[in-house]
Amino acid sequence: MPEDLLATTIASVHDWIKIDIASKIENAALLGAALSCLRTALSRSPPSAHVLKMLENNILTGLLPSEHEASTTDLLVQLLEPGKPAVITFESLQALKAVSHNYPSIMTGFWEQISAIAYRLLQCPVTNEVSRFNSDSWKGDSSKFSGVTIEKCTVAAIKVIDECLRAVSGFKGADDLVEFRLLDIQLMSNITREKRVSSAPSYGVNLPDSQKNELTDFSSGATRWSEIVDKHLPLAINHSFPMVRAAAMTCFAGLTSSVFSVVEAEVQDYILSSIATAALKDNSPSVKSAACRAIGVVATFSHNVYSGSMLKKIIHAIEINTHDSAASVRLTASWTLANICDSLRHRAIEVQLESCIDNACDFEHIPILAETALRLTKDGDKIKSNAVRALGHISRSLRFYCDSSTYELNKISESFHLAQNLEFSISFFQQSNGSLVSTSCVLNRTLHGDHRLLERMVQAFLSCVTAGNVKVQWNVCHALSNLFMNDTLRMRDMPWAPTVYSILLLLLRDSSNCKIRMHAAVALAVPSSRLDYGNSFCDVVQELEHLLETIGSHQSVTPSSFKYKDNLEKQLILTTIHVLGFVTLKDGLALNDFFLKKAQFLEEWFKALCSSLMETPDQPSACMATSTGNRADLMATNVPKELVQKALKSLYDVYESSNHRSVAERFEKLIRSFS
Template sequence: MASSSSGVRSWRTAFLTLRDETLTSPPPHTLFALLRDLVLSLPSDSLVAAASDLPPHEVTSDVMLLAELASAVSECQGAADTLVRVCHLIHDVSCRILREIDSASCTVMLSFLQKTVECSLGISSTQSIILESTARMKAVTEILDVLRFTVKACGRNNSLSQSTQLIRLLLSVIACLHFELNNLFHSNGTNTPAANSGIGDSKWNGLWDMQTIAFSMIGDALSRTGSSMEANLWQSVVEVLRKLMDFLASKNLIVENNAMSRFYTTLFNCLHLVLSEPKGSLSEHVAGFVATLQMFFMYGLPSRSSLPPATTGSKDKSFSSPDMKSGQLDCRQSEHGRYRPPHLRKREGTKINLVDAQSSSVSEPSKYGFASSDSDHSDSDGLVKDGDRYRTSKVRLAAIICIQDLCHADPKWLTSLWTLLLPENDVLQQRKYQATLMTCLIFDPVIKIRIESATTIAAMLDKHSSILLQVAEYRDSSKCGSFTTLSSSLGQKLMQLHTGLLCLMQRETHSGLLASLFKALMLLISATPYSRMPGELLPTVIASLRARIMENLALKNENIGLLLSDLSCLGTALSKSPPSLHVLKLLEEGASGHTQRESSVPLLLLQLSERGRHPAIRFEAFQALRAISHNYPNIVNRFWEQISATVYELLQIQILDDSSSEVVGSCTGEIGKTLGSTMERCIMAGIKVLDECLRAASGFKGAVDLLECRLQDIQQISDSSRRKRISSAPSYELDGLGASSNYTADCQSGCEQWNGMIEKHLPKCLPHASPMVRAASVTCFAGMTSAVFFSLTEDKQEFVISSAVTAAVKDAAPSVRSAACRSIGVIACFSQIVSRSRVLNEIIRAAEFNTHDPLASVRITASWALANICDSLRHKATELRLENSAGEITDSKCISLLVESALQLTKDGDKIKSNAVRALGNLARFIRFTHHSITNDRPSVSYSALSGDSQWLERMVQAFVSCVTTGNVKVQWNVCHALSNLFMNDTLKLHDASWAPAVYSILLLLLRDSTNFKIRIHAAVALAVPATRLDYGSSFPDVVQGLEHILESLGSDHSSMPSSFRYKDNLEKQLTSTTLHVLGFVSSADDQALKDFLTKKAPFLEEWFKKLCLALKEADDQPSASETASSENHGDGSTLYVPNKAALSRAMKSLLDVYKHSNHQTVAQRFEKLANGLT
């Protein structure tokens, strides 16, 4: 008792004196002496013992004072030993006293510990090692203990700055530990504890334990900071993690024991937290992280050569290696494994094969933490709990989740490391060495790890990788040779992924794992270019999914969630483009015959879409049927009656009515709303299936019924130009099928189906309470063809038009009005519609009404419809003039409405602006901008409605110039096309127009500088429209020189985007045609500057004309051979351009005249020789 009182007295005397002496803020060296004489001179044990008898708040206050003063003397000579002794005292006191400190005290303690690490333990090239190794390790241990006490006493209320300070301090501690670890490793050479099966000395294990503590505290701090972490601190943590993981990989420190397992788990937890909130680029670190993480995929598992495939569920299956050449899967069912209770597992754990483990869990874990817990393994993991002595499965799980984080943080760089993560061969074989994610998915005995492996594979296949995989191409490994291209490597990986995922899908029963497998499989199907893979691959996928669905349906209690996932995958597979001949053959099995009808894919989907099924299942079945009807229209059209009846039955259910149906029944609240919403989506999907069937039966190929009259006499269309694929039109042709085998639409069948649709379905679905149902119904009109429309009776035609117009004007739902505008845009393309004044006025006003809608989605389709209406009017106006037909186009008010609306829309967004420019261009083609009378040979035609406002022309040109400078690519080439239409208006006098020179300059700039070849083609077309030399006006010399410069530099032009290269052949042909057209107008009367330019460029022009003459001569001499060559080169776009003989002759004669009158006789003689060669 006396000694205790003496100790308390000494403590208080020392700290009271210290406080008094520091009131005057003495310099650091004085503080250093005071600490040494007043506190550190006392026996440490007596001070620690006295602290137990003092009030906690007093001890806390004195300790904080000691830490604050010690920080202040860190720069003094010999301060290192003092800081370590102070830290030792604080550590011993903290072990005895449970302190409660505030935020300010926490900051003081963190600052002191940081000074201690830097001054006493810092390792750098300029600082010698102050303490010997054992003392350093003791100091580090005490620093970590003090940190833990401080963080615990402060609670989880640390500020962001304190968490940042804590992380920086811990990074310094880890750097010191890493230095010690490196020294210990090199001092022992190859006789390290790591080399001896993980059984090491206390110093070695102590280093790993301290790093485990440090990383655990960093993980806690990172969890608190979250997305608020500073970028430079994030970078520092990443670099420390990378350095340590590189050390593990380079030294092969994959040790299986308690200490190392905990260390790996904590290390990967920190990496997970850092990768989850990236604050900078990871490109420099991805390769290092992946290489190290991949080494832990099999950590803690038995010998890889004897590892059996993992199984879950009572349906225990095993499989043998598939024949990779044939792509066949051999999944054979074995006998059921016997259930072993936990107490027997513990007794016989090492004797029981892992393949007999059973799964009874059906829950799907969402996210897995890394905290140690007995619940990390359950009975569903079989013998893992007893066999996993060191909890190594937590390390494997953490490593896989880090790979998943990298997929999300830096997917672009991760794709270059697929070699490490995905197999190229033998996916179902046990890998003795380099494990992949598929190894974990197939062979790991822990279900959580297998689920995360599937999730990680799904993350790898998502987003950026789907673009990369488009280059994948499967080649037999025996044909690849010693060098494997990227495309072949990716093709091999896709084949292995298909093999592994399909085999697992067939034998697994764990619902959580199956859900992850289906997600990965769906992304795999979406990303795979099946046209470049073996033809049997996609049918194999579809057949496997069909088998799985039928197996699910055979169960007593079918799993709706898995059935939905399976149907979603099937729909994705059936919607793959381009359509496959092999898939068509599979779908035709049982579709028309009398055998195996129950296994036919279309019939199975029809069965799932019938009454009595859950609405969500019916929805997915309809989605898959829609995919079939789009890609394989001849299949589903055979089942039109069944589909029609099923959808009609659906329409009988009024979801939003009070006397609701059997499906919603007595459901109330959120459940009733969900069922109602699902049923509405189901009805919508059914209508879309009918829509696809109607389009296929009608022969719909897009809104192209309107006769194209777009400058065909000027624009030279290449034989290698690609046919435009309309996404909304069914696929009528399949690769590999002859023309006779492809689907041919029957107009009579289409008319019959449309009659049934109008009589039965549309009267019920057009007034439906659900907007999505009404929108789908109105969209059906957008798939109608002109032939089918005019084969309907007049009352049904009126029904179609009035339904679309009414929905566009009166429906309250924007989606319905948008769909109605699209339908109006298609109907407006029917050639006879513009002859019906009343109908034309109605659709014009309906489209114009929606151009004022606040939603851009509605204005886009409204402007598209408006442009189509103007296109039809332009076509009809030119027809009237060409055919000398009588009749009024439309009234002047509607023309004025169209012009004003289009001009207003040119100020909207790019998608709307593009349609507005197209509308103006069509109007500019036929509106008469003067009031001159018409020639007497067409007296019956009335043009009063076609006369335009005198200001319209100026406003149109201003709109074109504005759009070409501010719009996107599509806007720009629509402007070029609109200018072509404007130039073709014969009421204009281009040479008198003040705006003409500026317009010509813009077209030349686009032709020269645009990176998009389509824009350049349209600009060249527009420059070729003026029919006389006078029309070019003062811009003629500029046009001639500009075209020559562009023609001369075309071969060396590499500035265009790769996606434009397919149009380069067309550009060269159009540029040649335009140049010949313009050169045909040059004469000896032109300006001297232009004649000098033509003389200067005579050598180039001569060679150019020689090539054209040679091409023309070869075409004349061997027309059949030319046609053959053209046909052979159809795919690569390298056909030979044959110029128009009259245009070529006219251009050469014009140049010959210039050279003769310029006294360049030698040049003239060479051109005369060329000209004579054409005759």
């Protein structure tokens, strides 16, 4: 499509609507069809810079005394005056919603009109006859719009309000909270794909710098939220039409931490209370689902969620909704459950830093969260994937110990060690009567993990990875990454560890989905010591080397996951270097024949990698040609230099100790050249 064709189409429809209104013919069906066409053009994704410029010029032209030309947005607002048929009101609001979503800067000057229109519609009495309001004075066949009622117009108005609030709040999409939050894994590739979130306004269409700066000032967002909490939402939440109540709940799901943190405490309390009450007491599945999603968003950034009895109420609401007969409600509840578990994990870190024992009550709900998630792993795949994600966060949070004596903390040295090193320890020591008094009993009560629970979670992971769909499988890999990051687990002593590593290697080798393989590679890069890999270490080394050597082969890849192929290759390189850095002389004995056979490949591969690392930023990245002629972009700028040095030193030691002196000398030369 030519770049200016869309703008030309919108301008033509705009002109036709102006002529139609001026003619006084008032054909409702024809005008409704024209507005529907306009809405479709404005909704086109991605947004058009030409359309944005046209809309801006229209507004500027309308401000000139000599012109008085109504802009497209002005025209749509004019059609929302009282007395218009419901179809005209509805289609005008739909078009304004498209403008608010794709071109949010255009709506900045229309907030007062939109707010007033929505408030007026919310005050309209509910009646089945409203759809014929004033329609007798309009000509044309409007039968196809006969289902449009004032209630549906009210829903459309709230959705415009929602879009405006998201834009002024800097909302970028709730999906960003959950797509991949293992940012603290030491070897996760730092190359990420930009993701277009459909529920977020389009901020990036040729915005001038002044408007981009406005996105960091959320005072206007707080003001508008306070306004709708005071006027619109009480009416919407108590509306008799379920779609209106659901639309109101959806507004809450567009909140951001930046805005929530600056609104008044009364507004915060109202928001939390409203979404929790709706999730618990509303009878409509659409309302409950929207309320659960709002809880899932607010729970990720609100410290107020953890105060008083609010957390208990929210968790109770989500647990109740996981039993709902409607799959749509259970799905949203499971998504929120995973977000709450993730938030509690982050909250535990804050508690440790604050050394505040009073906040231990935040974690007393973990057992019920774990049981709920375990139950949901037997539900449908979409729900199962969220349940697995929740279990991953829980498995990282709980503290597991080899015996109860550790928990008794009989020795001051043991107690001090725990307080200093446990990520989720909420222990602190107070000087009392000349002796250290441990308050770790609170940790004992809240985060002490039962090994039977751990085994049930791992069994759930294994069951889901074999029976679940693609999304379930990569969420299992994600969850295993979290499990591996639990520093109280002695992975080498876990009877299920070899099975877990085998599953990850199987997914990494045989899956046709690049995203699954990438997450499996990430999980294999999490263990922070040679001991964590246990007896599976040699298998991991050999499989990673084989995959690295054949990375350029034409393995079957599903089209939907092809966009992850580059990140998979980068992560495989990082994971391989990480694991090779743990190779010991003892491993060298077990892998002697393997390393001798692969010496030439490893040498050439590290040469290319080192060369690429030493290139200047404006030079193209080095490429490695394998023995089979395949090529893989090393993207060496993402490879930590110290990891490469450690891997080279490990290989040098292995070759030197096994009397392969010539090979050892070549690796020694690499080490010197790379120092």
